[in-house]
Amino acid sequence: DGGITQSPKYLFRKEGQNVTLSCEQNLNHDAMYWYRQDPGQGLRLIYYSQIVNDFQKGDIAEGYSVSREKKESFPLTVTSAQKNPTAFYLCASSFSYGYTFGSGTRLTVV
């Protein structure tokens, strides 16, 4: 079945460490997105990519980085510069009017 796979489901990071969240899709979608979800704040756009080897900052890109070397993959790195990284991270892809979301990664800083 086609879909988006995010891994891991739960991730723990020590302060000062970088960590990379994986997002893979087999839907052949051109566009991919990363959102951050915090309680009571909805979803906020971190980065998005409309085509391979190109990506754009969203509303809250500071402290994050991405790459898009393959159409299927859009990994997100949470760097030590992100001051409050504990959150639920959702990856999505889109084609026409259809957006498909992964099941999310819950990142906790310990």
Add this chain to the structure above:
Amino acid sequence: GNSVTQMEGPVTLSEEAFLTINCTYTATGYPSLFWYVQYPGEGLQLLLKATKADDKGSNKGFEATYRKETTSFHLEKGSVQVSDSAVYFCALSDGTGANSKLTFGKGITLSVRP
């Protein structure tokens, strides 16, 4: 810029009650409108959508009509079930395909008690 405003929550209803969740938006042009549902610990699932004014989206007994004159996309269901307990997000898209971005409301938690 684009924005989506949802009514404050949480909402608690008894089974078989009528549900309305308000959503209004601000956008330039003619956005597409969506309702997404999120069950505990999961990602978002598309519930319904409308791509132009006066369109009605419907799915699983839920309905929402794209009202351009009031810039609204309120979600309704005539008789809720316990299984409808989830977080509901209203969203808009300012384009299509690879040129689009979704803007979300803050979401509202619905709890349905037996």
